[in-house]
Amino acid sequence: MSSIPQTYTISDFIEWNTKKQLILSPDFQRGSVWSPTAKVFLIDTILNDLPMPQIFLRTKIDPATQTTVREVVDGQQRLRSIFEFASAKFRLTSKAPKFKGKAYADLDVEDQERFLSYKVPVVQLINASNADVLEVFARLNSYSVKVTPAELRHAEYSEPVKWAIADAARDWSVLWDNYGVVSLRDSVRLKHTSVMAEMFIILDIGFGDAGEPAINSYYKSRKMKDELHFKPLRERVDWIVKHIVEQFGEDFASTTFFDNPNFLALFAAIAYLKGWLPTSKVTEGLEIVPGPIAWERGKGVMTALAQSMEDDEEHPVYAAFVNASASSTHRVASRKVRFQMLVGALASNAA
Incomplete structure (x- = not known):
């Protein structure tokens, strides 16, 4: 460029x-x-x-x-x-x-x-690519008045927590450019860094209540952490996102699982089965233990869940997932339902 x-x-x-x-x-x-x-x-x-x-x-x-x-x-x-x-x-x-x-x-x-x-x-x-454009915006926003919470964080922090998340968001631009987990318009306002921050939070402290205040608290609590704290988190983010794209990108790109609320639930479910998810309220009562991931089995259940999201008629087996997806998706109660159903879908040791 x-x-x-x-x-x-x-x-x-x-x-x-x-x-x-x-x-x-x-x-x-x-x-x-x-x-x-x-x-x-x-x-x-x-x-x-x-x-x-x-x-x-x-x-x-x-x-x-x-x-x-x-x-x-x-x-x-x-x-x-x-x-x-x-x-x-x-x-x-x-x-x-x-x-x-x-x-x-x-x-x-x-x-x-x-x-x-x-x-x-x-x-x-x-002839700049979308990734080039987003990089320009990130640099511009480092020197201008911020509007969104993500932009405010980008201006306020210069510690490793900021760069670990910003670098991961940039390197996984395929999520925003190709799959629309966050729209390009929202990415311009750095909202893609909020979604990436949630991935780090899931792996670092657990899958709980979300939203910008929770992300702000995470940045504040991790402000003094050095690069070594974030290196293993980044490696796990890379592993999970890589496998989501490889396993589900082709067939599920236009479904609810590439909208950021259920993308994060899927991310957390995979993290749990890998043994990387800290205990939190969403894991309470879950009888399935971490273990091998049954990708093909998961695809079958996820196809049915995605179809249920589109159908007018309620499917009793999947109603809880559909209802939770329609409620406050950043709250623990909603996240717990969707997370546990996806763990059950992907676990090779599920009943």
Whole structure:
């Protein structure tokens, strides 16, 4: 991947958008969430020829068609605001004192020209992969204001706990890029690191209540641990994820088992059978002991469970799993039901 810093005028962006050569909402970009005040402030910044942050584009060049398409990696809200103002979707308010009450058509010709010729700083990522894009976002988020809990953690921590989880999330990008365990859009907000953190938590302290507060507590409790603490956890994460992808990726990619709640339950079940899961409330009352994993037997039961999730009619044998999957999936009560059923499905010594 090469990155090229350049400047383009607003008129360039309008032309690309008109010709459908600009993609504002690729999978990895967050939705439009700017307030009217933020939009006005941006336009006022432009009309006063003040600097704005860089726009990041993934530029895809197709040699066969000799065409170029640009995907907005970072800057969607800014560009939407610019396009909306240019197409008379809103007027400026008192937040733009010199231009209060004006739409684009109300501006003097000189101001319209200033707006259209404003040079937007751009970094182009040439033919970058999804993994490249996520790496860029991770680095950007290390130096910017964070919004999600995952982004806050990425900014707050520099200890091995952060890098062990971040590196594993990056190295297992197949989970987000190919299987959608976390969507690319959510991965941009580092939510894939939350799911990876849960895998480390499962192996380190057990499969219990989840959610961002639990993850925050884990980071805090492991802040002083060195790389040696996380090395065996990472090795076990790698073993389990590798086998999930190899054994179930082809047949179950579009099922509930590659949605992150049941993916984590499956992960925990395999960890238990390998003897790697610390005792917790989810293991209480479980009569099956760790032992060999019956992959083919598991596939049969998981196929029935996945089908039950799709069917309108309730299947008594699988009703508990379906109901638990529909309830608060991050709570112990729900996790225990799904975990124990998957242990039973995968255990070679199950009745």
